[in-house]
Every structure is written in structure tokens, then in C-alpha cells.
Amino acid sequence: MNKNNLKKFFTRSSHKSNRLTVPEPINANREWSLGLVMTVLFVCAGGLMSYFFYHSVVSFSVSLNDSGVVRNPYVATTVDEATELFRQRNEAYQAIRGKADDLVEIVTPVVEESTVVGSEIIIDEINQSTSTTTEEVESVAASSSSSGIQSAW
Amino acid sequence: MTKKTVTTLSIATVYAFILCAIFLYAVVTVQSEKAEVISLRTTKAEQLQKEVSARTIANTVTLTEAVRKEMGSYFLTEKDTISFIADIEKLAAVIGVKIETTNLAMVAASSTPSSLQTGFSVQGSRPAVLRFMKALETLPYHNRLPKLTVERSAENLWQGQVEVVVTIMPTV
Numbered sequence: 001m002n003k004n005n006l007k008k009f010f011t012r013s014s015h016k017s018n019r020l021t022v023p024e025p026i027n028a029n030r031e032w033s034l035g036l037v038m039t040v041l042f043v044c045a046g047g048l049m050s051y052f053f054y055h056s057v058v059s060f061s062v063s064l065n066d067s068g069v070v071r072n073p074y075v076a077t078t079v080d081e082a083t084e085l086f087r088q089r090n091e092a093y094q095a096i097r098g099k100a101d102d103l104v105e106i107v108t109p110v111v112e113e114s115t116v117v118g119s120e121i122i123i124d125e126i127n128q129s130t131s132t133t134t135e136e137v138e139s140v141a142a143s144s145s146s147s148g149i150q151s152a153w
Numbered sequence: 154m155t156k157k158t159v160t161t162l163s164i165a166t167v168y169a170f171i172l173c174a175i176f177l178y179a180v181v182t183v184q185s186e187k188a189e190v191i192s193l194r195t196t197k198a199e200q201l202q203k204e205v206s207a208r209t210i211a212n213t214v215t216l217t218e219a220v221r222k223e224m225g226s227y228f229l230t231e232k233d234t235i236s237f238i239a240d241i242e243k244l245a246a247v248i249g250v251k252i253e254t255t256n257l258a259m260v261a262a263s264s265t266p267s268s269l270q271t272g273f274s275v276q277g278s279r280p281a282v283l284r285f286m287k288a289l290e291t292l293p294y295h296n297r298l299p300k301l302t303v304e305r306s307a308e309n310l311w312q313g314q315v316e317v318v319v320t321i322m323p324t325v
Contacts, residue, residue, distance in 0.1 A: 053180070057187045062195045064202060072206065074213045079220060086227045090293035096284060097244060 228295050228322035234259070234269050237319065241273065241289075250277030250285045256316065267321045272300075275313040279303075282311045295320040 154162075229237055238254065245252035256272030273289075275282050282303055290298060296319040306312040 053183075057183055060187070060191055062191065062198050064195070064198055072209050072213055074210075074217065079217070079224070083220060083223060086224070086293060086295075089291045090227075092291040093288060093293050096288045096291065097247065 225322065227293055229269060229319050230322050230324060231259075231267075234321070237269070237294075238271065241271075241317075244288055245273075245275070245285060248277075248285045248288065249281045250275050252276075252285075255314075259321070266323055269319045269321055270316065271319070272314070272316045275315065276306070277311065278309060279305070279311045282313045286313060286315060289315055289317055292317070292319075 238257065242252055242254075253274040253276075254271065255274050256270060258270045259267060260270055261267040275285055277285070286301060286303065289301075296317055298315060298317055300314065300316040302315075303311060303313040
């Protein structure tokens, strides 16, 4: 390659590189690619938006207002305790009353005739049945029998 | 732009607006439907809760019939007050004490159930008075004894004062 040819080559090359490139107004590949990318972007954005919207619609919690609901007020343990307490009281009451009823059955005819005889019988009755009464009543019975205060029994 | 391009663009724009409008309408409709669904579900849940509660109470009422009957016997009703006093007087006669009713009043309050306030003056031997007091203490009724005094008034004669407040069960 001589000097002239080399110069001609560089001149052509430089001229070509400095040339202003004019883009083509319509490039099918480019437009289609752009269109596809935008479509994919729109579809993805729409999908995401729909997904979040769906979840915002579907997922909700129902908060209940308790004001209209009547709670069950029955507490079995409390009722059982109360019932047991009343049963015990009733038994104690019936024991006291029953003993008095027994006494009256014996006392009534005897007292009319002789107070002393009637009292002795009453004391015997009490001593036989004190196992069901309270300690207080027993002590009272014992003291009354020992001190001779027997008319009340 | 050519005329065909403008026409196509216009039609595409109109379609886009129409689609956007449809989309917005759908969103608004879904939101309003969601509010209605929440309201209906809340109502349904409340009804369900009430139903469960009512069923539980109905079961409790059925199961506790015997207990309620028993507990009811431990409460005085308004019509039982006279027989209650008569019962106390009979108890006094059975035990062998003289009794005098010093107070008898029905107290009604808005916050608490009404109650029968009674007061008795008891006279008799010490064991009999104590026994009567013990009997009053163990009365099988919902009651309280705000005052109870026993003192000797004479030889072998004791005197007691007692106040008994019995709860009156309201009639349903």
C-alpha cells in the first residue's frame, strides 16, 4: 500500500465517521419493542393494582358490638356454694326446730301436771339428740342440766 | 400526522377514556358492595352470637331448674311475709320463749331487692333465748341480723332483742 492510497483510506474513514446519522422515522422493530415493553409494564402495574385492591376488598374483619348480647350470668360454682351454704343452714335450723318439736311433744302433757318431772324427761331427750346440734347448744344444755335450769328445755 | 393516524389516535383515546370510566365505576361499585358486605357480615355475626348466647342461656335455664327451685325456697316472696312472721311466732312457741314483734316494715329500694325488716323482743330462760337466737341465725332464708342482744332481766329470765332483715324475692 503506497502513501496515496493510505491517505485516501483515512480521508474516507474520517469523512464517514463525521457524517450526521439521521434516524429513521419509522422503525418497525423499535416500535414493536417499545409497544411490547409498555404493554408488559401496563399489565404488570394493573395486575399489582388489582391484586392489592382485591386483598383490600376481601380481607376485612368484622368487629362485633357486645352491647346487644346478653352474657350468661350463671356461675355454677357460686350457685353451688350458695346452695350448699343454705342447705347447711336449713339442716341446722331444722335440727334446732326439730329438737324443739320433739321437746314440745313430750313437755306439753307433762308440764301441765308436774314441772319437775317434765323437765327431767326433757333433759333426757336433749342429751340423746345433741349429736346433731351445735356445740353452743350442747354447752347450754349441759350447763342448764347441771345448774338445774331445765324449764326452758 | 396523516388523517388516518389522527382518526386512529382519537378512537384509541375515546376507548381509553371509556375503559378508564368503566374501571373507575367498577372500583366504586366494588367499594360500596364491600361496605354492604361488611355490614351484612357484621349483622350475621351478631345474630349468630346472640343465637349462641340465647341457646346457652336456654340450656342453663333447663339444666338449673332444680337448683333454681331449691334456691327459690330460700327466698321469701311478698306473699310469704305473713306466714314468715307466723312461722317465727310458732318457732318461739315451740322453743318456749315469749316473743313480741317490735318492728315490721317492708323496705323497697331501687338498687337492691326489697326486704322485710323485722324486730323481735324475746323473753325466756337463757337456753331457750339462745336457742331461739340460734334458730334465727340459721333461718333458711337470705337474711341478715343487724342487731342481736341478750341480757339477763331477772333471775332465770333472759331478754333478747333481735332484728332480722329478710330479702324479698321480686315476683317475675
